Structure formats: structure tokens, C-alpha cells
Amino acid sequence: MNVNILGAGPAGLYLAILLKKHDRSHQVRVVERNDPDATFGFGVVFSEGSLDELERADYESYVAVTEAFASWNPLDVRYRGTTTRIRGNVFSGIARKELLGLLQDRAGGLGVELEFQREVSSLEPYLDADLVVGADGANSLTRRTYAEGFRPALGAHPAKYAWFGADFAFPVFTYIFKETRWGLFQAHCYPYATDRSTMVVLISEATWRDSGLDEMSEEESLELTQAIFQEDLGPGHRMLGNRSLWMNFPWISCESWHTGKVVILGDAAHTAHFSIGSGTKLALEDAIALARALVRWKDDLEAALTEFEMERQPVVERLQEASRVSADYFASVQRYFTFEPPQFAYQLMTRTPRITHNNLAARDPEFVRGFETWFAGGDGRVVAPPPAFTPLRLREVTLPNRIVLSRPDAGAGLVITPLVAVSAEGRIDPGTPLASELRPAAPGSEVMVSLGHAGRRGAMRPRSVGVDLPLPAAERWPTVSASPLAYAPWTAVPDKADPTALAEPFAAAARHVRELGYRLLELDFSRGYLVDSFLLENRLSFPLEVLAGVREVWPAELPLGVACASDSLEAVRAFKAAGADLVRVLNGQRTWNARVEYGRMYGVAASDLVRSECGVPTIAFGQITTVDEVNTIVGAGRADLCILDTP
Amino acid sequence: MRIGVGLPTSTPGHDRELLLRWAETADGLGFTSLGVVDRVLYDCWDALDALTLAAGVTDRARLVTMILIGPLRETSELARQAAELQARSGGRLVLGLGIGARHDDYQARSVDPSRRGRVLSEQLAHLRMDASSPPLLVGGGGGVAFFRAARFADGYVHGGGPPRAFANAAARARAAWCDAGRPGAPQLWGQGYFALGDAGRGADYLRDYYAFTGAFAEKVAAANLTTPQAIKDFARAYEEEGCDELVLFPTVSDLAQLERLAEAVAT
Numbered sequence: 001m002n003v004n005i006l007g008a009g010p011a012g013l014y015l016a017i018l019l020k021k022h023d024r025s026h027q028v029r030v031v032e033r034n035d036p037d038a039t040f041g042f043g044v045v046f047s048e049g050s051l052d053e054l055e056r057a058d059y060e061s062y063v064a065v066t067e068a069f070a071s072w073n074p075l076d077v078r079y080r081g082t083t084t085r086i087r088g089n090v091f092s093g094i095a096r097k098e099l100l101g102l103l104q105d106r107a108g109g110l111g112v113e114l115e116f117q118r119e120v121s122s123l124e125p126y127l128d129a130d131l132v133v134g135a136d137g138a139n140s141l142t143r144r145t146y147a148e149g150f151r152p153a154l155g156a157h158p159a160k161y162a163w164f165g166a167d168f169a170f171p172v173f174t175y176i177f178k179e180t181r182w183g184l185f186q187a188h189c190y191p192y193a194t195d196r197s198t199m200v201v202l203i204s205e206a207t208w209r210d211s212g213l214d215e216m217s218e219e220e221s222l223e224l225t226q227a228i229f230q231e232d233l234g235p236g237h238r239m240l241g242n243r244s245l246w247m248n249f250p251w252i253s254c255e256s257w258h259t260g261k262v263v264i265l266g267d268a269a270h271t272a273h274f275s276i277g278s279g280t281k282l283a284l285e286d287a288i289a290l291a292r293a294l295v296r297w298k299d300d301l302e303a304a305l306t307e308f309e310m311e312r313q314p315v316v317e318r319l320q321e322a323s324r325v326s327a328d329y330f331a332s333v334q335r336y337f338t339f340e341p342p343q344f345a346y347q348l349m350t351r352t353p354r355i356t357h358n359n360l361a362a363r364d365p366e367f368v369r370g371f372e373t374w375f376a377g378g379d380g381r382v383v384a385p386p387p388a389f390t391p392l393r394l395r396e397v398t399l400p401n402r403i404v405l406s407r408p409d410a411g412a413g414l415v416i417t418p419l420v421a422v423s424a425e426g427r428i429d430p431g432t433p434l435a436s437e438l439r440p441a442a443p444g445s446e447v448m449v450s451l452g453h454a455g456r457r458g459a460m461r462p463r464s465v466g467v468d469l470p471l472p473a474a475e476r477w478p479t480v481s482a483s484p485l486a487y488a489p490w491t492a493v494p495d496k497a498d499p500t501a502l503a504e505p506f507a508a509a510a511r512h513v514r515e516l517g518y519r520l521l522e523l524d525f526s527r528g529y530l531v532d533s534f535l536l537e538n539r540l541s542f543p544l545e546v547l548a549g550v551r552e553v554w555p556a557e558l559p560l561g562v563a564c565a566s567d568s569l570e571a572v573r574a575f576k577a578a579g580a581d582l583v584r585v586l587n588g589q590r591t592w593n594a595r596v597e598y599g600r601m602y603g604v605a606a607s608d609l610v611r612s613e614c615g616v617p618t619i620a621f622g623q624i625t626t627v628d629e630v631n632t633i634v635g636a637g638r639a640d641l642c643i644l645d646t647p
Numbered sequence: 648m649r650i651g652v653g654l655p656t657s658t659p660g661h662d663r664e665l666l667l668r669w670a671e672t673a674d675g676l677g678f679t680s681l682g683v684v685d686r687v688l689y690d691c692w693d694a695l696d697a698l699t700l701a702a703g704v705t706d707r708a709r710l711v712t713m714i715l716i717g718p719l720r721e722t723s724e725l726a727r728q729a730a731e732l733q734a735r736s737g738g739r740l741v742l743g744l745g746i747g748a749r750h751d752d753y754q755a756r757s758v759d760p761s762r763r764g765r766v767l768s769e770q771l772a773h774l775r776m777d778a779s780s781p782p783l784l785v786g787g788g789g790g791v792a793f794f795r796a797a798r799f800a801d802g803y804v805h806g807g808g809p810p811r812a813f814a815n816a817a818a819r820a821r822a823a824w825c826d827a828g829r830p831g832a833p834q835l836w837g838q839g840y841f842a843l844g845d846a847g848r849g850a851d852y853l854r855d856y857y858a859f860t861g862a863f864a865e866k867v868a869a870a871n872l873t874t875p876q877a878i879k880d881f882a883r884a885y886e887e888e889g890c891d892e893l894v895l896f897p898t899v900s901d902l903a904q905l906e907r908l909a910e911a912v913a914t
Contacts, residue, residue, distance in 0.1 A: 149862070256862035306865040314811070418828065466775050467798040467827045489765065490772040588794075588826060593765070596826065597790040598819035623822040645825050 001026045001294075004129040006120055006142055008032035010044075011266030011283035012135030013103035013112075017058055018291035020110040029113040031126070036104055036116045037097060042165040042242065043070075043192025044099060045173075046092045047277030057288045061106045068098050070191050075173040077345040078232065080337075084345035088363030091173050091277070093192035099280075123262075131294070131301065132262045135283075138250050140268035149259025150269075155251035157273065159331045160208040162247065164225065165240035166197040166233060175348065176232050177333070183207030184334050185228050188275065199239060200274055201225055202330055208246055218244060249273055249327065253320060257313070258305035265290060270316050273323035275330055276352070282319065286312055322352040335612040339637060342374045347636040353600055357386060357631035375635060387635035388627050388642075394559035394581050394617065397519050399446055402634045403627070404619060404643045412445045414641060416584070416619075419452040419524055420513075422505040425477050426453030426530065429462045435509035441517035448520035448561060449513045451506060451550075455530030456481035456494035468592065482533035482542075488592035497530065499542040507549040514554060521554055522561035523547060525575075526586040535564070536590060540571055544578055551579035561619070565590055566606040569613050576616045582640070584619040585610050598622075601629060608638035619643060648886040650912050651680030651708065652905065653838070653896030654701060657691035658852055660900035663700070666692065668902055670701035673708060676909040680709040680741070682838065682894040685716050687752040689856065695728050702736035709739045713804050713838055713894060714786040716747035718763040719756045722770045730779040738781075743804040743836070744771060745786035749859055764791060771799035784836060788816070793823035802834025802891070809870065810884030813837050817889050837890040839872055839881055842898045843907035846873040849898030871898055875911035882912060 003019060005012045008030045016028045055062045069092040077084045108114060123145050126132055134142025143150050169191035176187040184207065188200045208214050213221050222241040226233070233239065252271045257264050266283030290308045297304035329351040336344060345367075349360055361368040369383060376384030384390070392399045392413070401413035408415055420435050421427040427434065432454070441447060454460075459476040461469040470476065470491050480497040481487075487494075506523065513521055525531040525543055534542045547562065554560050561582035562575045567590075572583055585607040588596040596602070603622025611618040620639035624630060630642040652673045655661045670681055681701050685694040698710040710732070717725070733740045746763045747753075753760040774780045785796035786804040793816075796803040803820035805813050817835050824833045842849025850868040857864035872878045878895070885893045895912075897904050 151861070259862070302865065303869065306869050309862075310866050310869060314809075461776070463828050464830055466800070467829065469772060469776055469799075488768070488772075490769050593768070593791070595790055596794060596823075598793055598822040598826070600818070602822065622826070623818065625818075645822065 001131060001298075002129040003028045003131045003133060004126040005030045005133040005135055006123075006126065007134070007136035007140075007268070008034075008036075008100070008104070008114065008116070009135060009137060009266065009283070010099060010103065010280050011268075011287050012133065013100065013107050014058075014061070014284050015133060015135065015265070015287035015290060016107045016112040017061060017103065017110060018287060019294065020107070020112050021058060022291065022295055024111060027113075027129075029115065029129075030107065031115045031118050031120060033119050034116065036114070037101065042096065042163060042198040042240075043093045043190065043196065044096050044280045045190050045192070045198070045277040046281050047090070047173075051092075051281075053285060053288055057291075058106070061103060064102045064106065065094065065099060066092070068094050068102065070094070070169070070193060072172045072191070076171075076175070077341070077348055078174060078176045079341055079344050080177075082341040084341050084367075085172070086345060086349060086360075086364050086367045089173070091190065093190045093198070095192050095196065098193075130261065133290075134262065134264040134268045135266055135287075136268050138252055138267040138271055140264060142262060143252075143254065143264050143268050146259050146262055149256060149262070150264060151255035153251075153253050153255075156248040157251065157327050157331070158205055158248065159202055159327070160205055160213075160246045161200055161202045161249060161274075162221070162225075162244045163242075164199040164201060164222070164244050165242065166199050166237060167195065167240060168197065168234075168237045169194055170197045174232075176229065178228055178232075179337075180207075180211070180228055182211035185225070186330065186333070187229055187232070199229070201229075203246075204331070213246060221246070251324075253317070257309045261301055263290065263305050263308070270320060272316070272319050273327040275326045276319070276323045278319055278323070282316060285315075322354050325352045336637070338612075338615075340374070342371050343635070343637055346371050347638075350632050350636050356628045357635055358628045371635065386631045388630040390634075392617075392640055394520075396557035397446065397559055399641070402641050403630055404641050405445075405646065406643065408444065408447070410444060414520070415445050415447045416522065416643070417447060417450050419454065419529070420449055420509075422451055422453050422509040425458065425479065426455070426505070427458055427477075428454040429460050429471070430475070431462050435512055438513065438516055441519070446520055447518060448522050449518050450522040450524050450563065451509050451513070452524030452563075453502070453505070453530035455479065455497070455528070455533050456485075456487045456491065457527070457529055459492070481530065482537050482539060487528060491592075497533075499534075499545070502530065503542065503545045503549050506546045507553050510550040511553045514558075519558050520561065521550070521558070522563055522582075522584065523550060525562050525564040526584075527589040528591060532564070532590060535568065535571055538568075540574060543571070544574060547575060547578045547580065566610050569610065572610055572614045572616065576614055580616065582617050582619065583610055583614070584621065584643075586621060600625075601633065604633055604638050607633075611637065611639060617641075648882070648890050649679035649892040650882065651682055651711065651892055651894040652678040652908060653682040653684070653713075653894055654692075654697055655897050655900045656683050656694070656697045657686060657689055657856065658897055658900040659690075659848075661692065665900055665902065666697060666700055667704050669905060670708075671704040672902060672905055674705035676905065678708055678909070680711050680892060680894055681705065682711045682713045682896065684896070685712060685714065685747070686749075687716075687719065687755045688749070695732060698740070699732055699735065702732060702739070705739075706737070709741050710736055711741040711784075711836070711894065712743045713836065714743040714745035714747070714784070716752060717744040717770045718746060718760075718766040719752065719758055722773050725770070726774055726777055726780070729774070729781055730777075733779065733781045740781040741784060742774070742781045743784035743786055744800075745792065745804075751859070768795060768799070771795065775799050782834075784834065790819070790823070793819050794827065796820060796833060797823040797827035797829055800833075802836060804836040805838065807838045807840070807867075810881065810888055813885055813890060814888040834891050835889055837885045837893045839878075839885075839893065839895050840867070840870070840898050841872040841878055841895050841904075841908060843873065843875065843878075843904055843911065845899045845901065845904075846871065849873065852898045875907070878908070878911045879914075
């Protein structure tokens with residue numbers, strides 16, 4: 001087979017090595033625009049588990065590369081003048097130049113034709129091969145040339161970042177968070193040689209402008225950045241620049257990675273944010289999968305390229321998704337600057353769903369034990385239960401744990417009832433419990449009664465049949481809403497609500513709930529029900545009147561919750577000011593066609609937003625299915641309580 | 648997990664005789680359902696006509712659309728047809744509805760695709776509130792489809808793919824069910840393609856049927872289940888992920904395929 005590979009980065013070189021190694025009769029040519037020893041970007045990092053695949057694919061280059069590695073397993077989080085160390089992570093760094101040099105040597109030794117300093121402005125001269133490989137990076141000419149076949153989706157992360165070096169080796173992977181008068185500067189630093197480190201610096205677009213970096217030369221930019229991190233560099237050390245330009249991270253994904261006999265891999269086909277340190281590993285794994293598929297389907301190129309894609313795309317997509325979450329975390333990390341250092345570090349480590357409390361405990365049991373005792377109150381004890389089983393005090397009520405269920409269960413820290421209607425016309429369906437018919441509180445788990453009024457989502461058939469399906473005309477009762485507008489195209493138009501008459505039933509119901517012995521109460525202001533219909537029109541006075549009326553009759557020593565959406569943080573702040581102690585964050589169903597993207601822990605980001613921006617305890621809901629997830633969410637300060645989805 | 652089989656309504660060489668014999672044989676072999684697909688711009692049987700034929704020669708298997716492109720059908724006519732088929736089959740119809748994957752099917756029927764989600768929701772509401780409605784399933788990939796299934800239907804029908812993709816969709820269908828406040832759990836239906844013998848013809852059919860998806864067609868063709876072991880593994884994995892009923896669709900119009908499939912899933 002005759003193969004032309006464009007780009008002598010890790011993906012292109014490694015593919016050339018594997019192909020030539022498998023069959024010396026292959027003609028493999030690699031074309032590169034730069035010099036063999038020209039490279040930008042200092043060191044590369046491998047933070048993704050094991051490199052066994054590289055060992056199996058080509059032992060010789062594996063040995064050469066891993067011998068040149070700087071490897072370490074702790075990482076440091078420098079935040080608010082403290083350093084938190086977490087062990088048990090696997091990191092390796094190597095100078096990009098050295099990595100490429102080793103791969104070039106290996107490729108050359110196998111008889112790969114390496115052509116450097118060859119600028120490729122058109123693919124035309126390279127199309128005579130049996131296979132054309134675009135390993136030409138994020139700005140891939142190959143991808144651009146055949147965009148119709150690859151169907152790329154391109155984007156950019158709003159934050160600015162630049163690659164720098166440092167003239168010494170940081171002891172371990174180090175995250176530095178530095179507040180300046182222009183905003184936050186963060187550096188992700190890792191050593192890659194005995195006297196060198198990479199420093200990737202991240203700032204917001206606003207910080208980039210306010211600090212003047214947007215108009216500075218490379219030298220000025222380096223000087224300012226170095227001044228900001230001088231304390232962390234230590235005396236006598238300096239930062240290094242090498243085309244250290246401020247950029248936006250490019251998001252690249254392609255529907256297809258091959259078209260005809262042209263295939264792309266590595267950054268040309270997909271990017272994953274550098275904050276999860278996987279780009280180079282993904283590129284090398286792509287090369288392995290492609291070489292393997294070409295061996296297996298040696299007479300059927302289309303089958304080989306299809307198999308390559310089918311194997312790699314799902315893996316890459318999962319990592320890309322995690323990298324998006326990670327990028328967004330670092331972009332909004334200032335939201336968490338009120339956190340104590342242990343929790344800040346814990347949250348950083350668990351920023352993507354790939355690392356949970358259990359994973360972290362396996363990596364660094366000491367850190368997690370210390371964190372658990374801190375979370376439990378830090379009163380000098382040596383051990384404490386994990387976050388999910390740490391009590392939560394709300395006013396005078398202490399819940400034994402952080403797990404919320406929607407049906408009675410002896411293990412739950414809290415049970416939330418389904419919507420309990422404040423009046424007959426406020427029922428969702430004929431089976432909706434009425435406050436006036438509630439049974440007295442029973443011994444066992446604390447029960448929070450959720451009081452609500454269905455508004456225009458009332459007079460429906462039971463939810464065993466479906467949701468928002470109007471009762472037959474003869475069985476319906478009149479419904480009310482903030483405005484006479486139907487909830488859905490197939491539901492009835494409600495009457496316009498008279499707010500003056502509708503607040504009192506909430507207070508009356510609250511009084512009754514108290515008399516029955518319940519100690520927690522929630523007002524349901526969510527999901528397009530009556531009170532939410534006002535919020536949807538930005539009318540805050542009725543919801544606040546309801547809340548104030550209830551707070552007045554609900555004992556001061558008992559907590560009062562609100563269930564509402566995270567769309568208006570201003571409204572949530574107003575609820576807090578009016579005496580709400582707890583917010584259950586429920587998005588979706590506010591309008592009949594509201595979109596919710598389901599997925600593991602899908603509601604946690606909204607809870608996190610409300611909790612950090614409004615400073616109020618929250619209950620998270622949404623595909624939280626394990627106690628491990630509850631530990632992680634509560635430990636990371638993304639919620640105070642979690643509703644566990646159980647079948 | 649129950650295992651059903653698709654009817655050969657869109658594979659090359661389909662005809663009335665094969666359809667009848669296929670349905671009758673499948674019913675006799677114990678497949679629990681007979682599935683049909685729905686396409687406008689493809690040489691295939693009308694989904695409900697095919698099920699009507701099948702109803703006449705079967706008496707146990709359920710008759711399921713996976714899925715019917717709801718917005719392409721006028722709702723009251725669809726309700727009437729469904730009620731008729733339901734009566735004729737002794738209550739064996741399961742109506743799976745979705746918006747479908749192709750815009751050109753909409754153009755062919757002069758239906759505005761921009762309103763298809765809304766039309767489908769209204770259609771589902773109408774069907775669900777009709778006392779003679781069959782059980783309903785909803786298909787589709789986005790959050791809206793999962794919520795639609797929870798709001799109006801008895802379950803969710805997945806569009807096919809590796810077990811991992813099914814697992815992901817199943818988790819989201821359950822989450823939507825929980826989000827909607829429906830008691831219990833959604834019925835989860837899965838599907839796959841197979842060719843036991845004649846793998847090349849099977850792959851060609853899939854490439855052709857999915858040609859509108861571009862490069863994706865090759866992946867569907869490559870994923871065709873072509874050995875008894877592949878079918879067993881696939882079924883086992885679907886079962887582990889909580890699939891209630893898996894319907895395996897033929898890619899070759901040959902009755903022998905059906906018997907080989909029965910053998911493959913028997914053990």
C-alpha cells in the first residue's frame with residue numbers, strides 16, 4: 001500500500017511507524033511544513049490512565065518515549081494562599097520536541113520517507129496514493145478541503161489561553177489560581193524535563209482586555225504574565241515564551257472522519273480541551289486504531305476506515321464531552337472562590353462526571369478521609385462518614401443524611417411528597433392529595449410537604465395515563481393562571497387568576513400542615529404551575545406574597561423550602577430574602593414545549609448555579625442514581641441534598 | 648426480554664406472499680411481536696397495511712410500528728385506522744410514533760416539517776385521550792422525544808445501535824419518566840438488523856436504505872448482525888440494559904432468515 005500522511009505530529013508519525021512496522025513493503029511518506037526540530041508549545045502531558053496500548057502497539061517507541069518521561073502522581077492546587085496536594089493521579093510529561101524526535105527516529109529507522117519543510121497548499125499532488133491521511137492538526141487543510149465529506153462542526157471556547165514555559169521543573173502538576181485587579185489568572189503547570197515546565201495560562205476575555213493583553217506584543221505579554229505568577233515561580237525563575245499567543249480553544253468535531261480514501265485523525269478530526277490533558281493520547285490511539293483496521297481489512301479500505309471511525313468516535317465523543325465540562329468549570333471557577341481550600345480542591349478534582357468520590361478515594365484515600373472530616377465539621381476527629389451521610393441542619397431541624405426520596409423510606413434523610421394541593425381547584429388530577437386531607441406526620445424519616453397549586457396544569461387525567469391530558473369535559477373543574485393562556489395547544493384556556501384571593505389558601509394550608517406535625521414545608525413555584533405562571537411573566541409580587549404569607553404562619557424554627565427554576569437568579573435571591581431556607585431546583589415543564597437534555601446528573605449544573613450564585617442551600621434533581629454520585633455532588637458543594645432516582 | 652422480528656416490508660424482493668408467510672411463520676415460531684418501519688420515499692409497504700395483512704394470519708404476536716412518522720398522517724384518520732386494526736387483531740397493536748429522520752418524506756407528502764414536533768405532540772394527546780387507543784410508544788433521540796414518551800405514551804422505542812447507545816437512551820427515557828412524575832417505569836423497546844447468510848445483500852440493502860444519512864450508512868451496514876453469536880451477544884447486552892422487547896429486522900427477503908433467527912435466539 002502507498003500512503004501519504006500530511007503532518008508529522010504525533011498522530012502522523014505514529015501511524016507511519018505502525019504501518020511500516022506491520023509491512024515493510026508499504027510505501028509510507030510523511031510530509032511536514034516545519035523543520036524536523038521546530039516545534040511550538042513546550043511539553044505535552046499524558047494524564048489519561050495507562051499507556052498499555054502504546055506498549056502493545058510498538059514496544060520500541062514506547063520504551064524510548066517512556067524513558068524520556070517526567071512522571072509524577074501528586075497534583076497541587078494553589079488557591080487563596082494555600083496548597084492542597086492530591087496523590088494517586090497518573091501524569092507524564094515530555095517535551096514535544098523530544099517526543100517528535102523519538103518518533104522521527106523510529107519512523108526513519110523503519111524506512112518511512114520523512115519530508116520536512118514542505119508547505120502543502122493543495123492536496124492535489126498527494127492524491128495518487130492508496131490512502132491519504134490528514135494528520136495536519138486543528139487547522140487541517142485536509143479537513144477544510146473535504147469539508148463536505150467530513151462535515152465538521154467548529155466552535156471556540158470563550159476563554160483566552162496561551163502556552164508558556166518555565167525555566168524550572170514544577171515539583172508536580174500544579175494548578176495556580178491568582179486573583180489580580182483585572183480578574184483571575186489561572187495556570188496549569190506541569191514539568192516535562194528536569195529544568196522545564198509547561199504553563200498554560202487561562203483568563204477570561206474581559207480580563208484579557210482589561211489587563212491590556214489584547215494589545216500587547218508577545219514580549220510585553222510574557223512580562224506581565226510572569227509578574228503575575230512571580231511568587232509561584234520563586235526567586236530567580238522566569239517564564240518562557242515561544243509563539244505564546246492568546247487564543248480561544250477551538251472545538252472541532254466531525255460527523256465523518258473519512259471520505260473516499262482520505263482519512264483524518266487527531267486534532268484534525270477532533271479536539272478535547274487541554275484541561276483534561278488528553279489530546280496527544282487521543283491522537284496516538286487514533287493512529288493505533290487506524291493501523292489495526294487497515295491490517296484487518298487489507299483489501300477493503302472503506303470497511304477499514306468505517307471500522308476505525310466506529311471504534312474511535314464514541315470514545316472520543318465521551319472525552320470531548322468531559323473536556324467541555326472541564327473547560328466550562330475552569331471558565332466559571334471564580335463562582336466557587338468562597339469555598340474553603342479542601343472543598344475547592346475536591347470540586348476541582350470531581351469537575352467532570354468521570355471522577356467521583358469513590359474514584360478519588362481510590363486515588364488518594366488520605367485526602368478523601370481528610371476531606372470527609374473537614375466536611376463533617378472539622379472538629380479534630382480522625383474519621384467521618386462521607387458527605388452523603390453527613391447531617392444537614394436547617395434552622396432547628398437536622399436531617400440525618402443528604403439523600404432525598406420521593407416516597408417513604410427509612411434510609412432517606414428527607415422524603416418530599418408529590419404536589420399537595422392547597423385547594424380542590426389547585427389539584428393536578430382527581431387523585432392529587434389535598435392539604436386538608438393530609439394525614440398527620442408519622443414517625444420515621446422527615447417528610448417535607450410540597451404545597452402547590454397546579455394552575456392551568458390542573459384538571460388533568462391521572463399521571464398513570466400520561467401528563468397534561470385534560471379530563472373529559474364532564475369531570476373538569478375550572479382552572480386559573482396568571483393570564484388566560486392555555487398551557488399546551490391541546491389543553492383548555494384557564495381563567496385569569498385573581499392574586500388577592502390565591503395567596504391565603506397557601507398560608508391556611510401551611511398552618512394545617514404544621515398542625516399535623518410536619519417540620520418541613522416546601523412551596524412549589526416550579527413547572528408552569530400557578531405560581532410559576534406569574535414568574536414566567538416576570539411578576540414576582542404574587543410569589544413573594546405567597547412566600548411571605550406562609551413564612552408568617554410557619555414557625556421560625558422550622559425550615560421552609562421553595563421549588564423553582566434556575567432561570568431567574570434574581571427571583572431566587574428574593575425568595576431567600578423572604579425567608580426561604582432551601583431551594584429545590586427544577587427546570588423543565590415550565591412551558592409545554594420546554595427542552596430538557598437528559599443525561600447523567602443533568603440537573604446538577606442548575607443546582608450548582610443557584611447554590612453558588614444565590615448562596616442558598618439547594619436540592620439537586622435529575623438522573624442522580626447512585627450514592628457515590630450523591631457523595632460527589634454534595635462534597636463538591638453543587639447541592640446540599642440530592643433526590644435519588646430510584647426505580 | 649421478549650424478542651420480536653421485523654416484517655420484510657422494505658427489503659428488496661418483498662411481496663405480499665412473503666409477508667404473509669413471514670408473519671405466520673414468525674407467530675408460529677414464538678416471536679412476540681412483528682415490527683414495521685415507515686418510509687415514504689422508499690420502495691416499501693405502507694406500515695399499517697402490512698400490519699393489517701399480518702393481523703389476518705397471526706394470533707399471538709403483537710403488531711408494532713417502529714416507528715410510524717406521525718405528522719405525515721392526518722390524526723383522525725390515523726386514529727380510525729388504529730382502532731380498526733386494534734379491533735381486527737384482537738387488541739395486539741402497539742403504535743410507535745416519531746417525527747422520522749427525513750425531511751424529504753415530508754416534502755413528498757407536502758407536510759411542513761418545521762411544525763412536526765408540535766403536530767406529533769398534539770396527535771399523541773389526541774390518540775391518548777381516545778378510549779379505543781392502542782398502547783403508544785414514542786421514538787426519537789433528543790430530550791424532547793424522551794419527554795414526549797413520558798408525557799403521552801407507555802414507553803420509548805429506540806432507533807437501533809450498539810447496546811451502549813441503547814443503554815444511554817434507556818437511562819434518559821427513565822429520567823424523563825421520573826421527571827414527568829409518571830409512576831412505574833417506561834416500556835423500553837430496542838431494535839437491530841440481522842442477516843444470517845447473504846450478509847453482502849443485507850449490507851447492500853442497509854447502505855441503500857440509509858443512503859440519505861451519508862457516511863452513517865456504512866456504519867449501519869457494518870453493524871448488521873450476521874452470525875448467531877453476534878445476535879446472541881447483542882440480545883444479551885440489550886437485556887442487561889433493561890430492554891423489555893427487542894425487535895430484530897431482516898435485511899434480506901428470505902424466509903430461511905426467519906428460521907435461522909429463531910434458532911439463534913432459542914438458546
